[in-house]
Amino acid sequence: MRLFRRIQFLVTSVLLLGLHPALTADVPLIGRSLPGASLLDGDFEEVRAGWRQPKQSPYWKTEIVKGQGKVGCALGNLMNNGASVATAESVVLDHPALQQLTAGDVLAWRFSSSTEYPSDGRVSFSFVFGDQERVLTSRVKVPNGPDMPKNYEGFYTLTAEDIREGLPKAKFTLESTHGIIVYVHWVDVCLLRDATSGPKVLGVNAVDAGLEITWTGQPAATYDIFRSEQERRGFQKIASEIQGQRFVDQSIVNGKPYYYAVKRIGERMASSAVVRGLKLDSRAPSAPLAVQAVGQDWVVQLHWQKPDTDVAYYKVHRSDADGENMTCIAPKVTSESFEDMLPLKGRQNSYRVQAVDYSGNAGALSARVSAQVNAVRGASFSDLLLPMPIHEELRADLWGAEGVLPRDPDNGIESHDWSYWGGKIVQDPSDGLYHLCVVRWPEGDRKGHWAWPYSTVAYTVAEKPTGPFKVIKELAYDFHNGLGHNANIIPLNDGRFALYSLINWKAMILTADSMSGPWEVLGEMQVNVPENYTHAYRLERNLSGVHCEDGSFLFVTKAGAMMRSTQGILGPYDVVSGVTGENETIPERYRRSNYEDPTMWYDGVQYHMMINAFLEYRAIYLRSPDGIHWKYEDGLAYTPNCTEYTDGTRTFWYKVERPNVLQDAYGRATHLSLAAVDVPKADDYGNDRHSSKHLVIPLVVTKRIELLNDAPVTAVTKRIRALIRSEEGFDAQQDLDLDSLRYGANEAVNFGRGCPVVKTEVHADGLIVEFDGSRSELTEANFVGKLIGRTKTDELVVGYSKL
CATH class of the missing domain: 2.60.120.260 (Galactose-binding domain-like)
Known part of the structure; x- marks a missing residue:
């Protein structure tokens, strides 16, 4: 564009x-x-x-x-x-x-x-x-x-x-x-x-009444005036039978450019050349009128009335219930409505809207309105996103559009010389360091962002999970000159690693004993493509995989279809599910999205997936008992506006893609990594001020929960006994706000219902909590139970357990 x-x-x-x-x-x-x-x-x-x-x-x-x-x-x-x-x-x-x-x-x-x-x-x-x-x-x-x-x-x-x-x-x-x-x-x-040529327009000038068009022509002639907001199309007649050589357009909107043509009335008469006019003003627009905020299940819908005709766009600001800590969450909204996709749950969100006109004047803030969503904090994966720590300082002397400055260049990995993209971070227990095989291409390439088909994979290491990651090897592997895209890591059950990389448009697998390599080429993945399967190329691209406990391999493919191999990582793979858009557990409003860039992981309790709706600039989160049958979790996983620092500074990336998670020793996600670009990809040229980076966001880590009931928990279970395990930084016996805890079906606890605590019992590994099972709302559709609550210091508590 x-x-x-x-x-x-x-x-x-x-x-x-x-x-x-x-x-x-x-x-x-x-x-x-x-x-x-x-x-x-x-x-x-x-x-x-x-x-x-x-x-x-x-x-x-x-x-x-x-x-x-x-x-x-x-x-x-x-x-x-x-x-x-x-x-x-x-x-x-x-x-x-x-x-x-x-x-x-x-x-x-x-x-x-x-x-x-x-x-x-x-x-x-x-x-x-x-x-x-x-x-x-x-x-x-x-x-x-x-x-x-x-x-x-x-x-x-x-x-x-x-x-x-x-x-x-x-x-x-x-x-x-x-x-x-x-x-x-x-x-x-x-x-x-x-003989029939058009008049010669002398110019378009701003006057008090609007824009004045003047031209030369025959004194006795009459003229029609045509106007458009585009230079080559959309012209409409705005005045007819004008005598003389002057016309003032009084119906303009200040700050908007207009294009005019004058035509002498008569058969086969030509029009003039097209000329452009623009009138600026210095008067700020009024505050938006009749602002309304309506809280729904997990989003807040805002609507307002346009205060002046020359408003070009709006800024939406959000604050606490009392109006404190206000921050801009949407810097350029071009309609009189806005959906806050990531409001704070469990509390009132206050909003004020500001109009900016075509001349660049910003008006006063609107009256404050408030709304609260029905879901509670912890309902959505997005609630797990934590502010990013600042390693040294936030800097504005970096590449990037206004919305991504200032930022921390030490978060993840970025460079003036390279455009970085996706990859999966892995911690090596032997050295405690964090390893990342990350995709990149030269920022100065003549094709800018669209040099990605010729990207290579670099091997990087960091002392902290959030970075800064430093390049150790320019090429993670030597095969095909190190070329590869959408590289991803699959930890193997024997402690080694497999690396998927799209090399020469083929789904290649390499293996190594450690993330530092050397990487040995194992071969190309093979897929049994079903007959008449549309878009078969999606089965080879943007893959994310898990080595299952039974030795089989599961991969989620570009659009969310699952494929499985029981004969090794190279396959052949059988397609065992439809694409994400066919999943009927997803709300209809999200089901019609165009999905790609999935990531999948297993934590010993269930399988998890995030997948990116690339045209709608949002991602959803799903869970599965077997990696094949997926269930949508309420709300969203992330949006481009989800990045915030511990000091409250927010950044607004144009697009974030290629999600991946860092997992701990238990398989739990501890950090979310994303590829972020500051402008539309077609606007990222070589040797300019725009690029992409790999960024890392800390997550609330789910608690380890084990049910102690002798029989599987169902809807008729009267008492549910759960061991909530203590771990470093969390003492289940001392830290939990017991009154806040709710356990049961996600459909219940995500909205504040579910089983309350009946009693507790000290355990050597943590705290045994007994819940009133009559309020679990569990059904056959639930393969795990969900816990939501908070600590005594208001930190979020979330966990899942097998039933």
């Missing part, structure tokens, strides 16, 4: 200077035909193909001359898709006006072009008359992303030979290096006719 912001910036910075005289023509042939739609798909929008998946326009014939790729139109651009040389030729320009062409007639042409990333991208533009090609621009070097696209324009005078050859076509030749995409964003071709 960076590409389109670049185009927008181009027109706002260039059109302000004045006119494009080549457009004062009365017969448009290709492209802009104000106020109508683009002719012959000159804006390349006839087909709306997806990114990097171009399709063929009915008005343009494309061909690859050299190299590989799929040439065509996508997202409003003509593109070579990385082919070394490609051509695009329009249909014949058989406009009726061309039937009377004579030698000496003039065609005006203009187009805009750039490359996606730095390369020697070149564009040639021609008119083709029969077998004769008239080259108008020859291999002009176009700007490289992230630089702004450039407009090229000129005139061509028809010859007698051209007329004899017949009506022309327009032709582009796109040349590229390094597999980089060359774009043509739009093209206009016009036949000049002075």
Whole structure:
């Protein structure tokens, strides 16, 4: 999406200077035909193909001359898709006006072009008359992303030979290096006719009443005024039959750019060039009106009324019930509603909303409103996220967008020279250090973030689980020159390690006695792909696995489908479940998400999974008794706004992906690691101020609980006896707030219900707690019981036990 912001910036910075005289023509042939739609798909929008998946326009014939790729139109651009040389030729320009062409007639042409990333991208533009090609621009070097696209324009005078050859076509030749995409964003071709040419707009100026458009033209003529909020489309008539050469648009919104064209009334009259106008003000908007907050099960819905017409976006602030400790939780909300996906549970959340207008003025805060969700603290995995410790200091002299500064560069791993991504942290009991095989690629690569297909895996070590991780080996393994993506570690039952890595688009497994290597290539994973299985590639990518107690291997695949092998880690694997989006325990509002990047682990009680909804910028958490049948846990696992430091400073990452957990000796998750990027991936160019890092968030560690009942606990069990084990930093006999404890079905305890404590008994390993089993709400759908409570110092207590 960076590409389109670049185009927008181009027109706002260039059109302000004045006119494009080549457009004062009365017969448009290709492209802009104000106020109508683009002719012959000159804006390349006839087909709306997806990114990097171009399709063929009915008005343009494309061909690859050299190299590989799929040439065509996508997202409003003509593109070579990385082919070394490609051509695009329009249909014949058989406009009726061309039937009377004579030698000496003039065609005006203009187009805009750039490359996606730095390369020697070149564009040639021609008119083709029969077998004769008239080259108008020859291999002009176009700007490289992230630089702004450039407009090229000129005139061509028809010859007698051209007329004899017949009506022309327009032709582009796109040349590229390094597999980089060359774009043509739009093209206009016009036949000049002075008699009916459009008026010449002198300018657009801000006046007290709005924006004043002035032009030159015939004194007795009348004019129509057209306006749009986009430079090339969406023009609507806002005034008609205007006499004179002046019009004031009084219906503008200050701070918003507008584009204007003036057209003389009359048959086949051309419009003027498009000009841009903008009026800024210094008056701050009023505070948002009628703010309402409604607490639901685990989210808070906020709604308000727009206070002024020129409001561009809002900032949402959250504080304690009494209004203290206010912090911004959403810096740019563009509608009059907001969903707080991670409110504090078990207490009132207070909110105030602030409007910011298009001129950049920030208004006063709204009145404070409060709401509380139904779920209690501990219901959701997100409640386990703790503030990140600050190793030395928070710094602002780092790469990154405003929302991720200041931050701690010693958390996880980051660098000015490398873009880091995902990996699983493992603690080695022999040295007590924390080891991470992490994916990375050069930050200065010409393709920016999209150099990830050529990423390598580095071996790093830290003394603390939160970092800083230091590179010990530039390449964790030598195979295939160390290339690999989405690397993940599978601890093996014999104490060794397996490493999954996507190498040359193959699911490869390497093994080693220790995280430091050396890593031996075991081979490629094999999958028995079911007949007619759609998206079979997902079974090889983004894998996370567990070596089960029975010796089998379970892997969760890219979209959440499970596969199992009983014949070793290389398989063959059988697909044993559907994808996450088919899981009916997930609420419908979350089930329709696009899921990828799962992580799975086992802690001796149950299997756990987190999986990322990459289009909705959130993740969910599920549990399973067998690693195949998964049950959704209420709420969310994390969002990009979940990162907070111990001093209260928050960061707002554009996106967080590739979740993984550090496990302790019992298999419990102690830390969550995430790959974080500060801007949309397409906006992360090489050698810029944007990048990605691997960050680590401490977690509330679940308590070790063992049921002591002689028979399995069910809905009819009257008394439930549970041993809550003490451990380092936690004394079950002294620390627990017994009145706060509830045990039972997660559907009950997540919302404050469940079994209260009846009595306790001191045990050598902790505390035996007896619960009133009549209030457990357990059903056959529950394979574990859940404990929620707090300590006497208000620290969260969460745990699960087999029934």
